[in-house]
Amino acid sequence: MIQTENLGKRYGRFDAVAGLNLKVAPGQVLALLGPNGAGKTTSMRMIAGFLRPSSGRAVVCGHDVVRDPIAARRALGYLPEGAPSYGELAVAEFLNFAARVRGLTGITGARRMDEMVERLQLQPVLAQTIETLSKGFRRRVCLAQALLHDPPALILDEPTDGLDPNQQREVHALIRGMARDRTIIVSTHALDEVRAACNRVAIVAHGRLRVEGTPAELEKRSRYHHAVSFRAPASALARELLARQPEVETVEVDPVDGRVTVFPRDSGEIFSIVVKLLEEQRVRVEELQLERGRLEDVFRQVTDEAFEETAVAA
Amino acid sequence: MSTHASDIVDHAGRGRAFRGVFLRELHGYLITPVAWLFAVIFLLSAGAFTFYLGAFFERGQADLDPFFRFHPWLYLVLVPALAMRLWAEERRSGTLELLLTMPIRPWQAVVAKFLAAWLYIGGALLLTFPMWLTVNYLGHPDNGVILASYIGSFLMAGAFLAISECLSVLTRSQVIAFILALAVCFLFLLAGDPLVQQPLLALGSNRVADALASLSLLAHFQAIARGVLDFGDVAYFALTIVFWLAANVLILDARRGG
Numbered sequence: 001m002i003q004t005e006n007l008g009k010r011y012g013r014f015d016a017v018a019g020l021n022l023k024v025a026p027g028q029v030l031a032l033l034g035p036n037g038a039g040k041t042t043s044m045r046m047i048a049g050f051l052r053p054s055s056g057r058a059v060v061c062g063h064d065v066v067r068d069p070i071a072a073r074r075a076l077g078y079l080p081e082g083a084p085s086y087g088e089l090a091v092a093e094f095l096n097f098a099a100r101v102r103g104l105t106g107i108t109g110a111r112r113m114d115e116m117v118e119r120l121q122l123q124p125v126l127a128q129t130i131e132t133l134s135k136g137f138r139r140r141v142c143l144a145q146a147l148l149h150d151p152p153a154l155i156l157d158e159p160t161d162g163l164d165p166n167q168q169r170e171v172h173a174l175i176r177g178m179a180r181d182r183t184i185i186v187s188t189h190a191l192d193e194v195r196a197a198c199n200r201v202a203i204v205a206h207g208r209l210r211v212e213g214t215p216a217e218l219e220k221r222s223r224y225h226h227a228v229s230f231r232a233p234a235s236a237l238a239r240e241l242l243a244r245q246p247e248v249e250t251v252e253v254d255p256v257d258g259r260v261t262v263f264p265r266d267s268g269e270i271f272s273i274v275v276k277l278l279e280e281q282r283v284r285v286e287e288l289q290l291e292r293g294r295l296e297d298v299f300r301q302v303t304d305e306a307f308e309e310t311a312v313a314a
Numbered sequence: 315m316s317t318h319a320s321d322i323v324d325h326a327g328r329g330r331a332f333r334g335v336f337l338r339e340l341h342g343y344l345i346t347p348v349a350w351l352f353a354v355i356f357l358l359s360a361g362a363f364t365f366y367l368g369a370f371f372e373r374g375q376a377d378l379d380p381f382f383r384f385h386p387w388l389y390l391v392l393v394p395a396l397a398m399r400l401w402a403e404e405r406r407s408g409t410l411e412l413l414l415t416m417p418i419r420p421w422q423a424v425v426a427k428f429l430a431a432w433l434y435i436g437g438a439l440l441l442t443f444p445m446w447l448t449v450n451y452l453g454h455p456d457n458g459v460i461l462a463s464y465i466g467s468f469l470m471a472g473a474f475l476a477i478s479e480c481l482s483v484l485t486r487s488q489v490i491a492f493i494l495a496l497a498v499c500f501l502f503l504l505a506g507d508p509l510v511q512q513p514l515l516a517l518g519s520n521r522v523a524d525a526l527a528s529l530s531l532l533a534h535f536q537a538i539a540r541g542v543l544d545f546g547d548v549a550y551f552a553l554t555i556v557f558w559l560a561a562n563v564l565i566l567d568a569r570r571g572g
Contacts, residue, residue: 089338
């Protein structure tokens with residue numbers, strides 16, 4: 001369980017994070033989204049105990065991160081932004097160091113180390129100095145450090161940044177596999193990562209939490225929710241007719257691939273209406289799809305609103 | 315809820331985090347060129363100064379005074395060079411975030427780093443033993459004085475080290491850390507010297523001048539090097555070390571709030 005209550009960080013007159021309330025339970029993987037500078041990393045640093053909050057508090061597995069820092073850190077695995085590690089050490093030496101500091105020694109420590117090396121495929125570079133490794137390997141080395149003590153709570157700041165698609169999939173599978181009884185917070189810019197590994201989403205902008213919910217709930221807020229898109233070589237008349245339907249808000253054509261998207265009014269169900277009309281007009285449809293909603297769209301919407309809000313406030 | 319390895323972790327083993335950092339630091343000295351450079355330059359210049367500037371043979375006396383006389387000046391340059399990376403490098407590379415989010419208290423990290431570096435310098439100091447063998451082969455020196463001098467030299471290195479480590483936490487640039495440490499160490503070394511005393515006396519602040527004079531590292535080292543392991547002198551070095559390490563912990567901690 002990771003919980004924040006009114007968590008805030010203030011630099012001079014600038015609120016990097018303000019009044020952040022989060023409650024992430026075991027089994028939940030929360031994706032922390034937001035534009036650069038939104039306060040994601042600052043929030044994570046406060047929960048991890050690197051920065052001291054200016055207001056509010058953060059609790060990791062029942063331990064207040066300020067009043068009971070050692071117990072909170074024991075319960076937490078943390079991958080800092082940029083995945084730092086001691087470049088002059090070999091991978092095995094670095095993991096040994098992390099294990100020793102975490103009190104993982106003897107057989108338990110060795111077994112955990114083997115497990116991490118196998119799952120993150122570090123075997124080929126174990127004896128190599130970290131500074132000679134590629135970005136992908138370095139990230140996985142630091143990830144191994146975060147997972148080594150099998151913590152019940154995890155905070156991963158951009159875990160797949162710099163990884164190739166295969167490695168990304170591997171890390172997503174790793175996160176999903178660990179999710180069952182753990183509390184995990186992941187920050188990311190890759191929205192497909194949210195669908196691949198997370199079951200909750202929080203969008204922050206300008207230091208404040210804007211939206212929170214399951215990915216499906218957020219997708220509902222998108223104007224693409226319940227929209228119908230199709231591809232048809234000749235559909236000018238059908239588009240015209242569709243746009244006149246009372247249930248339809250608007251019809252858009254993608255200038256690049258010619259895909260037609262029909263947006264419903266008030267997120268109504270228009271699939272059957274569109275299908276019926278296309279059949280009546282004998283439009284040869286190559287492909288037809290009911291849209292669930294797009295996170296990209298919600299993300300833009302939410303961050304734009306936040307921007308306007310602060311612009312007005314200023 | 316299943317059992318996590320973190321539950322099994324020995325909660326009584328509180329010293330383990332300290333040991334982990336201490337061993338990593340010590341290991342760092344054995345694999346980085348800077349540390350070996352320190353040892354080699356220290357040994358070479360200690361020898362060269364003793365025989366050339368110190369006129370070890372020409373004096374015709376069986377003691378190590380010309381050897382120890384140059385230690386403060388060697389440490390003045392070499393200890394800040396060895397210690398400049400202690401925190402500056404952690405800050406630059408971001409590993410500070412890693413270290414401070416591990417289950418270790420800031421004072422443990424500060425002391426672990428200090429002890430590892432001090433031990434390393436102590437090792438380099440021990441490697442000057444041929445000097446001691448030489449003087450014993452050539453004559454009959456007072457080995458008590460030599461032992462006291464070694465202890466004084468080691469304590470002085472510790473004081474320089476504590477100052478340098480503390481100043482290293484102020485910046486992410488090793489060069490700035492080095493220059494800062496060099497300047498402050500120099501001030502403390504010569505606190506009793508006319509160079510520092512004259513301007514203060516000229517300003518009419520006799521009490522400040524006196525207070526500063528009593529903080530002179532050089533005076534306390536020379537007192538011990540004469541062979542008198544006085545409690546006051548030893549306490550002076552111990553307090554200097556504790557003071558700067560405590561300041562180091564406070565600055566490190568204050569940075570999290572900022």
